[in-house]
Amino acid sequence: MNSEHTYFDVRINPLHSNPDLSVLFSGEGKPLPQHKMGPAVHDYYLIHTVLSGNGIFEIGGRTYTCSTGDTFIIYPGELFSYIADADTPWHYIWVAFTGRSASTTLSHIGATPEQAVISNSNTRKLRHYYRHIRASFQQTEFPELEELESEGWLKLLLRELGRTNTHHITTKQIAETDIQRQIGQAIRYLELQYTQAVSIEHLARSLGYHRTYLCKMFKQSTGSSPMQYLFNIRMERAKQLLQTAMTIDQVASSVGFNDALYFSKQFHKWSGSAPSVYRKELRNV
The missing domain is CATH 2.60.120.280 (Regulatory protein AraC)
Structure with missing residues (x-):
């Protein structure tokens, strides 16, 4: 002792x-x-x-x-x-x-x-x-x-x-923090579930908000709608995967697109190049 x-x-x-x-x-x-x-x-x-x-x-x-x-x-x-x-x-x-x-x-x-x-x-x-x-x-x-x-x-x-230790937080701060936390949760959900068929309606309900309100607050926080944010996540990830030996079909599936042709059109619209062209351009750099 x-x-x-x-x-x-x-x-x-x-x-x-x-x-x-x-x-x-x-x-x-x-x-x-x-x-x-x-x-x-x-x-x-x-x-x-x-x-x-x-x-x-x-x-x-x-x-x-x-x-x-x-x-x-x-x-x-x-x-x-x-x-x-x-x-x-x-x-x-x-x-x-x-x-x-x-x-x-x-x-x-x-x-x-x-x-x-x-x-x-x-x-x-x-x-x-x-x-x-x-x-x-x-x-x-x-x-x-x-x-x-x-x-x-x-x-x-x-x-x-x-x-x-919550005495230092005001009611207004709690409300603001809750909204920020929920938007952060929505962002994390999209970043982790982008390979799946994501329903913004379902996401809003799971967070306890109406879809319209969630989309409004999400855009104020990030500058884009939830669907736009999700689309950009998928395209950025596709860019990374196109640097590998994966096929276009495999890349499409890995970023949440069941239809490789539709994925190619969307990637072309987003990047200015079809996936196959983008891949060739990378090899020539």
């Missing part, structure tokens, strides 16, 4: 290989009254959630009084300190992580170095995720799988914090 805690447990990731988002370690502790860390800096992100008790957290010249349900976030390179209350020292649980997507992910849940505390979270749910992160590292036979599992639980933890 750590001499500065009445309870202390930490589990270490034996691998740490994912450059995008990787858990380093996770733990739980009950520090003694007025136990202090810092002033110091870390080279990783470190999140603490207070399960009970009280303490004070400082980062970037800002001071936060934290209690049950508060989560405070230490950012790499930021000077911080924290201290347990003299009368009711906090009991907290933590996870440290790194990765090139970490900062963006935290900003998506409304956390920044300037606003480094998320309040009023559901400690029961968060404790469940923290415990699963630690449990991921109880076996060492397959460290690659342990790391994969811990990353999944970390993302669920961050999602739960994001659900809690």
